[in-house]
Every structure is written in C-alpha cells, then in structure tokens.
Amino acid sequence: MVCVRGNTERSRGEHILGVNGIGRHVKCYARRQVINNGELYLSEYPPYYTNCPTNKEHVKCDICNNFIPDTDGTVRYCKNSFWGQKYCPSHENDGTSSCCSCKRLQASAGMEFILLEDGRRLCPECSSFKIMDINDCQPLILEIQQFFATLNMKLDQKIPLALVASETLNKPSEDKDNIIIYPELKGCAQQYGAPFPLLLTGSILAHEMMHAWLHLEGYPNLSKPVEEGICEVVAHMWLKSKINVGSETAMAAASLSSSLQPGRSKKHEQLSEIEKKLGECFIHQIETNKSKDYRNGFKKGIRAVSRYGLKKTLDCIKLYRTFPV
Structure with a gap:
C-alpha cells in the first residue's frame, strides 16, 4: 500500500x-x-x-491469489481458454510450473506437480492416467487399429513403437544403428521420461496411424494443411468416441473389440469423469492448435467430414489433393 x-x-x-x-x-x-x-x-x-x-x-490471479496489477487503469491478464484460469502475465515466464499434458498452471496453494526426468511436469490428474511402459501402449495400438477398422480403414501392418528420450528423436536417423524411422511414424514414439495420459497418447497414435494409412494407401504428396488436417480429424474422432461411449462409432468399436478380446473387462470401456474432462481438454487442444497448418487444416477437414462423411472426403483428397467444399 x-x-x-x-x-x-x-x-x-x-x-x-x-x-x-x-x-x-x-x-x-x-x-x-x-x-x-x-x-x-x-x-x-x-x-x-x-x-x-x-x-x-478487479481480477484475482488464480495462480498467486493476488489481484492482477493494472496498467494505466487497465487490468491485463492471461487466460487458459479451456480451464478458465486467469493469471498475471508474469507467470508465463517466471518459472511457474505448467502441466506438459493439459497445459494448466500450478497454483501456489494447489497440489504439487510431478517433476519428470527431463524437467517437464505433470499435474496430479494427468499423472494418474500416464503411460510409462512400452507394454502399456500395445493394447492402445490394438484398440486404435480396431477403431480404424470401424471406419473401413483397416490397418493390419504392424506399427513400430519405441519409448525413447526426446533428444533421440532430434538426432539424424543415421546415428541409430539398424533403426529406420519413417517421418510419418515419428510421432508414434512416446518420449521416455515425459509420459502422457492414455487419452493424449492415444490421440497422438491415431494421428500418426492416419499418416501411415495415407502412405500405405498411395495418397499423393499432400500439402501440410491437408495431410495434418485430416490426421487431426481422425485423432479428434477417436477422442470423441472415447468420451461419447454411446455414440454409433464408439459402440461399433466396442463390439469389434469384444469380439477380438472376449475376456476384456467392461471397465476399460468406461472413463471416469476426471478422464473425460481431460479428454475434452485434448479435443480442445486439437481445435485450437497454435500451428496455423494444423488448426486451419483441421477446421476445413472436420467441416468436410461433417458435410460429406469421411469416405467421400478421403476420395476427394486422393483425387484433388484438397478438401471438398
């Protein structure tokens, strides 16, 4: 004062x-x-x-719990568009912890974030659903392949998957003896030491599997907005199917899964309310991606799929290398 x-x-x-x-x-x-x-x-x-x-x-900061300072009578603050956190702009670069998965900032009086080996942090909720082991990914890969089958996009080829350090992904492929990394499959590698929740991992896998499907089906070289856009659409659809369990696509996927895995427990088909909320967050991240190519490609792609369906949209992309309008 x-x-x-x-x-x-x-x-x-x-x-x-x-x-x-x-x-x-x-x-x-x-x-x-x-x-x-x-x-x-x-x-x-x-x-x-x-x-x-x-x-x-006056606006109170959700992170430090202080009033956000004004400048010349105007209060300027940042806001997380999904979680609604309002906070002082200084928290963007003052070392305040941010969840590498859901992007929430850690409140000064909130629960401690989990520090990962590579310096990233996970909030307690994301950490409770994280995938840490390569074996945990195998059922998820099978589930997403089954999801592709419900979309009449069967993908039988085995998809290589490895948990590696983030710096390994950035090294030239010739540094890795006897390992070939296809660019369209690179994102399938989950970073060791920086685990993500199952739903975020699954959306990444669905996106990258769509790259693989386009490659295997002989789609011509596509522009980045078109290819990344349709891959984001499929990842978005998978997340929606997980959250909206009663949807037609989700029930078809569950039916196929049950026929292939008769011993599977039903509890794996239901999400908790917390996990559903995280799934909605990851959907929001796709819809508001900061990358112009991804965001605009997704918007055009989801509009086309909503209007013409996935098959006709893919047929148009194969013929004209663009989305139908």
Whole structure:
C-alpha cells in the first residue's frame, strides 16, 4: 500500500494499524485516493475502499491469489481458454510450473506437480492416467487399429513403437544403428521420461496411424494443411468416441473389440469423469492448435467430414489433393 504522508510502501501490518487512527494515510489501490477512517476494506490485500467499484471488478490471479496489477487503469491478464484460469502475465515466464499434458498452471496453494526426468511436469490428474511402459501402449495400438477398422480403414501392418528420450528423436536417423524411422511414424514414439495420459497418447497414435494409412494407401504428396488436417480429424474422432461411449462409432468399436478380446473387462470401456474432462481438454487442444497448418487444416477437414462423411472426403483428397467444399 502507499502512505500519502511519506509516499512510501507500507507493510500489511502497518495497513492493519491504519484502522486505529492513521487510515487517512493509506491510498486505495485501485483509485489512488486516500482511505479515511471507517472506510478501509480489510478482507483483501492490497487495501480498497469499502465502496470502491474496482474492488468488485478487479481480477484475482488464480495462480498467486493476488489481484492482477493494472496498467494505466487497465487490468491485463492471461487466460487458459479451456480451464478458465486467469493469471498475471508474469507467470508465463517466471518459472511457474505448467502441466506438459493439459497445459494448466500450478497454483501456489494447489497440489504439487510431478517433476519428470527431463524437467517437464505433470499435474496430479494427468499423472494418474500416464503411460510409462512400452507394454502399456500395445493394447492402445490394438484398440486404435480396431477403431480404424470401424471406419473401413483397416490397418493390419504392424506399427513400430519405441519409448525413447526426446533428444533421440532430434538426432539424424543415421546415428541409430539398424533403426529406420519413417517421418510419418515419428510421432508414434512416446518420449521416455515425459509420459502422457492414455487419452493424449492415444490421440497422438491415431494421428500418426492416419499418416501411415495415407502412405500405405498411395495418397499423393499432400500439402501440410491437408495431410495434418485430416490426421487431426481422425485423432479428434477417436477422442470423441472415447468420451461419447454411446455414440454409433464408439459402440461399433466396442463390439469389434469384444469380439477380438472376449475376456476384456467392461471397465476399460468406461472413463471416469476426471478422464473425460481431460479428454475434452485434448479435443480442445486439437481445435485450437497454435500451428496455423494444423488448426486451419483441421477446421476445413472436420467441416468436410461433417458435410460429406469421411469416405467421400478421403476420395476427394486422393483425387484433388484438397478438401471438398
């Protein structure tokens, strides 16, 4: 707070003393006007007039729990478009922990994020559904192959999958003895030490399997927006099928899965409310991807599929290398 007499900052303790007779030396944080005795607003810090309209309108940071500072009377803040977190712009680069999966920031009074070996962090919710072992991915790969089959896009070829360090993915392929990494399959490699929840891993696999399917089916060289767009559409469809268990596609996938895996427990077909919320978050990430090629390609692709269906959209892409309009 600011003392009018000395024009100096005062501590919270001195602020409380102001109630007993020196309240006139305290300025309202929002209006910069002197707060008189009997007018001091004590339930928040910094101090406000009890009748100050800005106190009701001012935004509180969801991360540090302080009022977000204003600049020339204007409060500027950042907001997570899915989770709705409002926070001080300074938290973008002050070392505040961010979940590498769902992108939430860690609140100062919230639960601790889990530190991974490569320095990334996972929130407790994402961590509870994370995939850590290569063996955990195999049933997921089979499930997504079955999902492709329900879309009349059978993919029988075995998809190579490896859990490797993130720096390994960035090394030239010639550094890896006896290993061939196809560009369209590169994203299938889940980064060791930076695990993701099952649904996010699955959407990545669905996206990359679509690259593989296009390659195996002889689709011509496509522009990045078209190819990445249709791959994002399939990943989006898979996530939707997992969340909307009662949908036609989801029931077909479940039926096929049951016929191939008769011993499979039904509990694996149902998601908890927390996991559904994370799935909706990953859907939102696809819809609002910061990459222009991915985002615009997805928007055109999902519009085409909604209007003409997946098969006709793929037929058009194969013939004309673009989405139908």
